[in-house]
Structure formats: structure tokens, C-alpha cells
Amino acid sequence: MDIAFTKMQGLGNDFVVINTISQPISLTSTQIKYIADRRLGIGCDQVLLITPPPSSQVDFGYRIFNQDGGEVEQCGNGARCFAHFIHHHDLSNKNILRVATKGGVIQLRREENECVTVDMGIPRFDPKQIPFKVNAEALFYPLTVANQSIKIGAVSMGNPHCVLQVPDITTAPVGAWGLELESHPLFPQRVNVGFIEKISSHEINLRVYERGVGETPACGTGACAAVAVGRKQGWLDESVSVHLLGGSLHIIWQGENSPLLMTGPSKVVFEGSITLNISN
Known part of the structure; x- marks a missing residue:
């Protein structure tokens, strides 16, 4: 056909x-x-x-x-x-x-x-809604990846995301850590993995390892998840420019119980x- x-x-x-x-x-x-x-x-x-x-x-x-x-x-x-x-x-x-x-x-x-x-x-932080197999909701969750201890944030934007801050997006181990975290046993439906480099409270660089795909030039829900977690943890403002490998998105989230808005081409x-x- x-x-x-x-x-x-x-x-x-x-x-x-x-x-x-x-x-x-x-x-x-x-x-x-x-x-x-x-x-x-x-x-x-x-x-x-x-x-x-x-x-x-x-x-x-x-x-x-x-x-x-x-x-x-x-x-x-x-x-x-x-x-x-x-x-x-x-x-x-x-x-x-x-x-x-x-x-x-x-x-x-x-x-x-x-x-x-x-x-x-509205971003969903309840672990049961992500889904994420932990005992209680928290701002930071400790995990081990590549024999290193890291802290992540987790959220559902209709699909599961974990995000972590890195000092330099260009040298972040996106491929190796993304592959390992994507199939982490605490995420029963697997997970998208975002690596964030903070530029300021209203601007970040982001790379995303997407489940079932690998790293892509851009991930819209990944950008939303990064801003949602950054706002929740208290280090990002309401309006944020997110720079990905393929270009930039503008994300606005007023906070709890408010819908998150994403604008891009x-x-x-x-x-x-x-x-x-x-x-x-």
C-alpha cells in the first residue's frame, strides 16, 4: 500500500x-x-x-x-x-x-x-504519575550512574523525565549516562534524560537523551521538564530561554497548579x- x-x-x-x-x-x-x-x-x-x-x-x-x-x-x-x-x-x-x-x-x-x-x-511531580519507583516525592533524588553518585530531579510532562545539572554541556556524558539512566530500574517505563547547564536564572543550555531514540537535536518535553524541575528546585525564573543543539525554545511556567507553555518553530x-x- x-x-x-x-x-x-x-x-x-x-x-x-x-x-x-x-x-x-x-x-x-x-x-x-x-x-x-x-x-x-x-x-x-x-x-x-x-x-x-x-x-x-x-x-x-x-x-x-x-x-x-x-x-x-x-x-x-x-x-x-x-x-x-x-x-x-x-x-x-x-x-x-x-x-x-x-x-x-x-x-x-x-x-x-x-x-x-x-x-x-501542569507538570506532574508525584512519583506514581511519572512513574518513578521511590517512596516519596522530593526535590532531589540520589542515584548511581557509571559508579558515580548524582542527584536528579524527576517530572512527567505527559511522559517521564529525569534531569540533572552539569557544569559544561559540551563535555557532559550524554551518551553513556543517558543510555544507563534511560533504562534505570526505578523508571519502569524508561525515562528521557536531560543534562542542564545553567547560564542564568532565565537561560539554560540543554541536551536530551530520548528513550527509544538516543540523543536528538532538540526535545520539547525535555525543555519543559528542565524548566519545571529548575523552577521547583528554586534556581530558575518563570520565563526561560532553553538552548538546545538544534535551536531555542521559550518556556513559561508560573509554578504550582499552572499550565506550562512552550513556544518554538x-x-x-x-x-x-x-x-x-x-x-x-
Whole structure:
């Protein structure tokens, strides 16, 4: 079968976006991995599916699959590309969209210059909601990685994140520590790992090792998680510029019981179709 797709990117985090409303299809994990394969398929960090709204309370459904074929709860950069796709293909004329994800409902607002603001909801610090197998919620959690004692913060932005501060982002052991922490037994659903270098109370550098993918040029939920933890621990302000390898995002979080807002760009790279066989 031939499937139409749009290749998109948000700060270098790239996606294959497929409209399953106009072309009703069900993709297997093997087919997802084939599409995401950079040698054999199209190539991307994640495959995003536009689906019919699961209820009258939302405009669309939004499903996210990693390179390894596993479905995940949330993707911030993908959400901005999702909103861009909807307007690019004239699927809605609303400036504000409500979208259902596996991690909950998010709100997307179209801005100028191909930017989108995503209302990511209220950060969840309760370990049971992350999920994180510790006895009680804390600002800092001690862990051991590569035989070294470290302290992390943990939060769910609809998907699980742990974050830690490092003195220099360029020399941080993102690959080695990210791989080990991603599959740490205290995170039963695995975890995304953020490495933060603080520049000031309103500016940070960030690198993220994404579960099921590895390090990517940018991670929207990772940027949100970094600011949420930094605010919670008391060393970041309400409005923060987050500099990632692929570019910058602007994050605003007023604090407890307030939704976190992320603003950043998204772009269409190219459009095409791919032929999938049952064996793919």
C-alpha cells in the first residue's frame, strides 16, 4: 500500500507525519520502524499520526511512535509540527486546537513566523504519575550512574523525565549516562534524560537523551521538564530561554497548579509517499 506523508522538523528533531483520517490505516511496530529507518525507509526521530478525535471535547487525536516502534505519551516538538501540519493541509481554520494524546489533552496555539505555543498542562511531580519507583516525592533524588553518585530531579510532562545539572554541556556524558539512566530500574517505563547547564536564572543550555531514540537535536518535553524541575528546585525564573543543539525554545511556567507553555518553530521539509508491504 502507498501512504502519503509529510516530513517535518522542529529545531532539527524530525518527524514523519501521516494523516490517518484521509487515509485510514493501521501501522504495525515493524512498519513504524521501517518508516523511521534512515537507510531503508524515510528516516525520522518519530512517526506522528493524525487520528480522528476520540471525543467531542477535542479536535484531533495525536499518536507518537519512536524509532523503535514503541508508542509514547507525548512529544513537544512533534506537537508543534502537528499544529503546523493541520494548518498547512487546511484541516482546520482554528488558531487554537485541542488535541488528545496518550499522555492527556494538550492545547496548540498558532503564532506568527511558523511558531506554535503548546499548552503542555501542569507538570506532574508525584512519583506514581511519572512513574518513578521511590517512596516519596522530593526535590532531589540520589542515584548511581557509571559508579558515580548524582542527584536528579524527576517530572512527567505527559511522559517521564529525569534531569540533572552539569557544569559544561559540551563535555557532559550524554551518551553513556543517558543510555544507563534511560533504562534505570526505578523508571519502569524508561525515562528521557536531560543534562542542564545553567547560564542564568532565565537561560539554560540543554541536551536530551530520548528513550527509544538516543540523543536528538532538540526535545520539547525535555525543555519543559528542565524548566519545571529548575523552577521547583528554586534556581530558575518563570520565563526561560532553553538552548538546545538544534535551536531555542521559550518556556513559561508560573509554578504550582499552572499550565506550562512552550513556544518554538516548526517547518515542512518535504512531502511524498512510501510503499509498505505486509512484511515491512
